[in-house]
Amino acid sequence: MNLFLLLLVELQEATLLVWRAVRHPFRRPLYWRETVVQMDTIGFGTLPIVLLAGFFIGAVLALQTAGTLRSFGAQNYTGRLVATSLLRELGPVLTCILLAGRSGSGIAAELGAMCVSEQIDAMRALGTDPFRKLVRPRLIALMTMAPILTIFANVIGIVGGLVVAITFLQIPSSVYLASAREALNYDDLWGMFLKTGVFGLIVAIVGCRCGLRTRGGTVGVGQSTTTSVVVSIVLILVSDFFLTRLILTLSGTA
Amino acid sequence: MGEYAIEFQDVHLSFGTQKVLDGISFGVYPGETKIVMGGSGTGKSTVLKLVLGLLKPDSGRIFVDNEDITDFSESQLTVMRQKIGMVFQEGALFDSLSVYENVGYRLFERGADEEEIEETVRRMLRFVNLEDAINKMPAELSGGMRRRVGIARALVGNPKIILYDEPTAGLDPPTARTICELAIKLRDLEGVSSLFVTHRIQDALTLADHHATIGDNGEVVIVKNPRGQTETATTFLMLRHGKVLLEGDADTFWNSTDPYIRTFLELD
Ligand SMILES: Nc1ncnc2c1ncn2[C@@H]1O[C@H](COP(=O)(O)OP(=O)(O)O)[C@@H](O)[C@H]1O
Ligand SMILES: [Mg+2]
Numbered sequence: 065m066n067l068f069l070l071l072l073v074e075l076q077e078a079t080l081l082v083w084r085a086v087r088h089p090f091r092r093p094l095y096w097r098e099t100v101v102q103m104d105t106i107g108f109g110t111l112p113i114v115l116l117a118g119f120f121i122g123a124v125l126a127l128q129t130a131g132t133l134r135s136f137g138a139q140n141y142t143g144r145l146v147a148t149s150l151l152r153e154l155g156p157v158l159t160c161i162l163l164a165g166r167s168g169s170g171i172a173a174e175l176g177a178m179c180v181s182e183q184i185d186a187m188r189a190l191g192t193d194p195f196r197k198l199v200r201p202r203l204i205a206l207m208t209m210a211p212i213l214t215i216f217a218n219v220i221g222i223v224g225g226l227v228v229a230i231t232f233l234q235i236p237s238s239v240y241l242a243s244a245r246e247a248l249n250y251d252d253l254w255g256m257f258l259k260t261g262v263f264g265l266i267v268a269i270v271g272c273r274c275g276l277r278t279r280g281g282t283v284g285v286g287q288s289t290t291t292s293v294v295v296s297i298v299l300i301l302v303s304d305f306f307l308t309r310l311i312l313t314l315s316g317t318a
Numbered sequence: 319m320g321e322y323a324i325e326f327q328d329v330h331l332s333f334g335t336q337k338v339l340d341g342i343s344f345g346v347y348p349g350e351t352k353i354v355m356g357g358s359g360t361g362k363s364t365v366l367k368l369v370l371g372l373l374k375p376d377s378g379r380i381f382v383d384n385e386d387i388t389d390f391s392e393s394q395l396t397v398m399r400q401k402i403g404m405v406f407q408e409g410a411l412f413d414s415l416s417v418y419e420n421v422g423y424r425l426f427e428r429g430a431d432e433e434e435i436e437e438t439v440r441r442m443l444r445f446v447n448l449e450d451a452i453n454k455m456p457a458e459l460s461g462g463m464r465r466r467v468g469i470a471r472a473l474v475g476n477p478k479i480i481l482y483d484e485p486t487a488g489l490d491p492p493t494a495r496t497i498c499e500l501a502i503k504l505r506d507l508e509g510v511s512s513l514f515v516t517h518r519i520q521d522a523l524t525l526a527d528h529h530a531t532i533g534d535n536g537e538v539v540i541v542k543n544p545r546g547q548t549e550t551a552t553t554f555l556m557l558r559h560g561k562v563l564l565e566g567d568a569d570t571f572w573n574s575t576d577p578y579i580r581t582f583l584e585l586d
Contacts, residue, residue, distance in 0.1 A: 190424050192427055
């Protein structure tokens with residue numbers, strides 16, 4: 065009961081956080097500079113690891129599935145299987161888990177440190193709304209960077225699969241690529257955008273909320289950082305299930 | 319109300335089950351510096367945050383510059399906060415910004431032009447005697463310098479009220495003295511009203527026994543008040559267990575017979 069209540073309170077706080085960040089969208093100052101800086105640090109900062117992880121996930125997917133497909137005489141479909149898996153599941157989930165680990169934790173740590181050193185109070189005392197100056201740019205940056213990074217992960221993942229297909233599986237690149245192209249369809253694409261948008265939102269909300277509620281000095285900052293990563297990843301995985309269900313229903317494939 | 323710059327009327331505040339303020343009432347006259355004393359965790363910082371509206375009381379009223387701010391919305395508070403400068407406990411400088419950007423923060427946010435910002439920042443830094451540090455980052459500054467930059471930042475916009483949260487804690491005596499002298503100058507020459515939180519009795523002595531005047535050559539001098547004549551612009555507020563233990567001028571404070579205050583003053 066107590067836990068349930070706590071959950072409700074957190075949900076309310078998170079909703080309030082988003083509301084305070086997005087209301088008055090045109091009131092000056094607009095904090096464009098902060099938004100661009102966040103997009104840059106989150107986008108370019110996470111890109112290398114997203115590319116690396118994407119490549120190997122695509123490669124291992126091809127490696128794992130080719131055997132099974134071959135036993136059905138369907139190994140020419142390897143490209144399609146890799147692309148679909150990436151587009152629907154692995155791309156969005158993997159990218160956003162990496163975002164949670166790298167950017168969400170960074171946000172929690174930064175805001176947490178600002179909180180315990182009274183910089184957030186100082187900001188408010190100087191007439192700045194921290195929800196607009198700190199939360200909103202991170203919200204925008206994560207919600208735009210999550211889909212973009214996912215696209216990068218998907219593309220490089222397909223390339224990873226291609227490399228494996230050519231070198232280990234003796235599948236001609238033209239066959240692999242043609243099959244991969246078949247996987248591209250409108251439903252999976254908007255599904256991917258929906259998922260990554262929601263995941264980006266989750267990482268941003270959890271990171272900011274964990275950071276801004278930090279108490280208890282440097283120890284508190286460490287705790288906030290850990291909590292933000294764990295909570296974001298759990299929420300991403302749980303919401304992924306329900307989002308998949310929703311997308312399948314809406315696209316009529318369920 | 320009507321004549322105070324800051325007034326608390328029976329203010330209560332609890333964090334969860336912990337009662338921090340249990341019916342606090344006091345007033346600060348315009349031009350007055352009230353020294354707030356009390357042990358650690360008695361809610362001194364909380365009082366300052368209530369003045370700024372960073373926290374809301376559970377009950378009671380708070381007036382700032384004759385306005386009842388208790389039920390102000392966040393945007394009304396933003397306007398009200400322009401009248402107040404706050405010097406935070408450890409300075410609370412923005413780590414990612416240079417000294418220049420920290421001090422000029424209010425002006426940058428307002429979108430003032432570069433010339434005005436530069437001019438104001440230099441003037442404020444000159445006041446705290448730190449003009450050389452203008453391009454440094456907060457991490458490069460010593461504790462005393464951070465507090466002084468914090469004071470310079472609080473002074474931008476010429477606030478009528480300044481709140482100091484233990485500005486001298488953890489500083490060596492000469493640096494602490496410098497900071498007290500800044501507060502004296504602001505009190506006597508600019509006429510600001512202040513809450514000055516400290517637990518160093520030395521600060522109280524400095525603030526109560528000195529005043530600032532303009533010397534013969536137009537320079538600012540801090541002079542010791544003649545014997546037996548205490549500066550009436552300095553008063554005291556002692557908090558204990560969430561209540562006001564004593565409020566009054568310096569003499570009331572020094573002559574108090576309360577055993578707790580006497581141990582605080584190191585008289586016993
Ligand atoms: N945001 C908060 N949440 C919970 N407890 C708090 C909060 N701020 C202060 N407190 C508690 O209130 C008490 C008074 O704090 P504070 O005003 O900082 O004391 P002081 O400045 O006099 O040392 C402390 O016991 C502190 O633990
Ligand atoms: Mg304090």
